Amino acid sequence: MEKTKLTKLITDVFAPRSTETVLLLYDLPTQSIPDNPAWQARRKMTEAWQQIFTPLVKQADISQYPATGRHNGDIPSDVIELAQTYDIIIAMTEYSASAPLKTLTKGANPKRVASMPTVEKRMENTAFQADYSLVKKYALAIKELLTQANSADVLFSSGDKLHFDLRYRDAEADKGECSQPGQFINFPSGEAFIVPYEASPDEAKTNGSSQTSGVWPIMHDGVLLKLTVAENKITDIVGPEPAKTSAEKLFSENPTRRNIAELGIGCNPNAVVSGNVLEDEKVGLHIAYGTSSHFTGGTVTSDMHEDIVYAKGCPIEGTSVVLNLANGKKVEIIKNSEIQYNLLND
Numbered sequence: 001m002e003k004t005k006l007t008k009l010i011t012d013v014f015a016p017r018s019t020e021t022v023l024l025l026y027d028l029p030t031q032s033i034p035d036n037p038a039w040q041a042r043r044k045m046t047e048a049w050q051q052i053f054t055p056l057v058k059q060a061d062i063s064q065y066p067a068t069g070r071h072n073g074d075i076p077s078d079v080i081e082l083a084q085t086y087d088i089i090i091a092m093t094e095y096s097a098s099a100p101l102k103t104l105t106k107g108a109n110p111k112r113v114a115s116m117p118t119v120e121k122r123m124e125n126t127a128f129q130a131d132y133s134l135v136k137k138y139a140l141a142i143k144e145l146l147t148q149a150n151s152a153d154v155l156f157s158s159g160d161k162l163h164f165d166l167r168y169r170d171a172e173a174d175k176g177e178c179s180q181p182g183q184f185i186n187f188p189s190g191e192a193f194i195v196p197y198e199a200s201p202d203e204a205k206t207n208g209s210s211q212t213s214g215v216w217p218i219m220h221d222g223v224l225l226k227l228t229v230a231e232n233k234i235t236d237i238v239g240p241e242p243a244k245t246s247a248e249k250l251f252s253e254n255p256t257r258r259n260i261a262e263l264g265i266g267c268n269p270n271a272v273v274s275g276n277v278l279e280d281e282k283v284g285l286h287i288a289y290g291t292s293s294h295f296t297g298g299t300v301t302s303d304m305h306e307d308i309v310y311a312k313g314c315p316i317e318g319t320s321v322v323l324n325l326a327n328g329k330k331v332e333i334i335k336n337s338e339i340q341y342n343l344l345n346d
Helices: 003-014 037-056 077-083 098-105 121-125 132-148 201-207 243-253
Strands: 021-028 059-066 088-091 112-115 149-156 161-165 172-174 184-186 191-194 213-220 223-230 233-238 260-266 285-290 305-309 318-325 330-335
Touching: 003 037, 003 112, 003 121, 021 037, 021 077, 037 059, 059 077, 077 098, 088 098, 098 112, 098 184, 132 149, 132 172, 132 191, 132 260, 132 318, 132 330, 213 243, 223 243, 233 243, 260 305
Parallel strands: 021 059, 021 088, 088 112, 112 184
Antiparallel strands: 149 161, 149 318, 161 213, 172 191, 191 260, 213 223, 223 233, 260 285, 285 305, 318 330
16 A cells, blocks of 8 residues: 555544554564564554654654463553553554453543554555445444344354354444544454353343353364354364364363354455454454453453454355344345345445
8 A cells, every 4th residue: 555545544544633642562572472474574564654653643652562472362561551641552463452452442541542463564455445434334234233133143164053142232343433532443444243142140140141052163273173152151172183182271271261252243345365364354254252351241351362254265154144133033144154235235
């Protein structure tokens, strides 16, 4: 993306004021977490974005911290303290910092935050090129449908089915706007998402257990595993060794990782599936486990939030997603693995 177009993108999305300050963050390789070419390129990209911001704001700085080694792990407290002194925080990291940084959008002095884990310069020619007025329209329409839904039924290309209990929850939209204090985006943007009913101890007393259940297929260590889900938690794993034992170890190390944390539907028409989750999830269906407390209605705090994408072109596709609305209507928002944009144009 040429400099003038990138400047316009940044201006349209962030609306930076001349009196404001911007902090761009990236994480660094460690002795146990080796560098890679894409990560190196991302650090250069961060520097390029700093140069774009510099004439637009009072101050644009870069800071870095050692990589956490997992998505949405806790980042150093001094980084959070530093970020609290800026108006806009943009994290162009190898490992997602969305959950810890989203806390900065709360409180008496809320910040604007954009999380861009694993972002690649090539996205300036795909997802960043989207008409964000349309992205906003689609994201808000899906948000409304998810909020109206009591449940959702997902059919995977593996033949497995997973039922989501969406009662007592409101959806959110990531529509590519980060111009006002308190706003958070995952950028490039374009999705709506909802936390399934988790039946926390307090909730369960009134509303009973969660009805989220079924079989959730995932690729782990390059092979297909099938996760049994009951009451919104991963309860069993079926599949070949050694991948099965590896996955069992992952979920046993911290039981909160077993929580089904998110049902998301991407809606950026310019996004493409490339194996990069940041962009892949903007194409279609994605499901996450682990932390949900950084989302509206989420009650579980874990040490990770991991998205798995099922858009058309992924190893496993979500061939159908049917939303069961409270009024009895059924809406097949994803059909033949593709989002039905025609349903969002009303």
